[in-house]
Amino acid sequence: MKKRLLIMLFAFLCLSSVFAQCSICTKTASQLGEKPAKGMNSGILYLMFTPLGIAGYLGFRWWQREKLVMQDEVAS
Numbered sequence: 001m002k003k004r005l006l007i008m009l010f011a012f013l014c015l016s017s018v019f020a021q022c023s024i025c026t027k028t029a030s031q032l033g034e035k036p037a038k039g040m041n042s043g044i045l046y047l048m049f050t051p052l053g054i055a056g057y058l059g060f061r062w063w064q065r066e067k068l069v070m071q072d073e074v075a076s
Contacts, residue, residue, distance in 0.1 A: 008056070 025044065029037035 025040065029040045032040065
Protein backbone atom coordinates (compact mmCIF):
# COMPACT_ATOMS: atom_id res chain seq x y z
CA MET A 1 0.00 0.00 0.00
CA LYS A 2 2.75 2.45 0.94
CA LYS A 3 4.68 1.60 -2.21
CA ARG A 4 1.70 2.46 -4.42
CA LEU A 5 1.12 5.69 -2.53
CA LEU A 6 4.74 6.71 -3.02
CA ILE A 7 4.53 5.91 -6.74
CA MET A 8 1.36 7.98 -7.07
CA LEU A 9 2.97 10.87 -5.17
CA PHE A 10 6.07 10.72 -7.37
CA ALA A 11 3.92 10.71 -10.52
CA PHE A 12 1.96 13.71 -9.25
CA LEU A 13 5.13 15.66 -8.54
CA CYS A 14 6.53 14.84 -11.98
CA LEU A 15 3.32 15.89 -13.70
CA SER A 16 3.12 19.13 -11.74
CA SER A 17 6.24 20.43 -13.47
CA VAL A 18 4.93 19.77 -16.98
CA PHE A 19 4.32 22.90 -19.03
CA ALA A 20 2.55 21.45 -22.06
CA GLN A 21 0.07 23.68 -23.82
CA CYS A 22 -1.90 23.70 -27.00
CA SER A 23 -0.44 25.75 -29.84
CA ILE A 24 -2.90 28.63 -29.36
CA CYS A 25 -2.06 28.94 -25.66
CA THR A 26 1.66 28.79 -26.46
CA LYS A 27 1.40 31.66 -28.94
CA THR A 28 -0.68 33.74 -26.55
CA ALA A 29 1.71 33.10 -23.66
CA SER A 30 4.74 34.02 -25.76
CA GLN A 31 3.13 37.35 -26.62
CA LEU A 32 2.31 38.15 -22.99
CA GLY A 33 5.83 38.04 -21.64
CA GLU A 34 7.57 35.72 -19.20
CA LYS A 35 5.78 36.41 -15.90
CA PRO A 36 2.21 36.31 -17.28
CA ALA A 37 3.13 33.21 -19.29
CA LYS A 38 4.20 31.43 -16.12
CA GLY A 39 0.92 32.42 -14.50
CA MET A 40 -0.98 31.07 -17.49
CA ASN A 41 0.94 27.78 -17.27
CA SER A 42 0.08 27.51 -13.58
CA GLY A 43 -3.59 28.14 -14.34
CA ILE A 44 -3.66 25.47 -17.03
CA LEU A 45 -2.04 22.96 -14.68
CA TYR A 46 -4.47 23.88 -11.90
CA LEU A 47 -7.43 23.25 -14.20
CA MET A 48 -5.88 19.98 -15.40
CA PHE A 49 -5.51 18.50 -11.92
CA THR A 50 -9.19 18.76 -10.98
CA PRO A 51 -10.49 16.10 -13.40
CA LEU A 52 -7.36 14.00 -12.92
CA GLY A 53 -7.82 14.14 -9.15
CA ILE A 54 -11.44 13.04 -9.43
CA ALA A 55 -10.52 10.18 -11.78
CA GLY A 56 -7.69 9.15 -9.46
CA TYR A 57 -9.99 9.15 -6.44
CA LEU A 58 -12.61 7.06 -8.25
CA GLY A 59 -9.95 4.63 -9.45
CA PHE A 60 -8.53 4.30 -5.97
CA ARG A 61 -11.98 3.61 -4.47
CA TRP A 62 -12.67 1.04 -7.20
CA TRP A 63 -9.33 -0.64 -6.49
CA GLN A 64 -10.10 -0.79 -2.74
CA ARG A 65 -13.52 -2.28 -3.41
CA GLU A 66 -12.14 -4.92 -5.79
CA LYS A 67 -9.49 -5.81 -3.24
CA LEU A 68 -12.18 -6.43 -0.59
CA VAL A 69 -14.28 -8.49 -3.00
CA MET A 70 -11.29 -10.65 -3.90
CA GLN A 71 -10.47 -11.21 -0.21
CA ASP A 72 -14.07 -12.24 0.46
CA GLU A 73 -13.99 -14.72 -2.44
CA VAL A 74 -10.77 -16.28 -1.19
CA ALA A 75 -12.12 -16.51 2.38
CA SER A 76 -15.34 -18.20 1.24
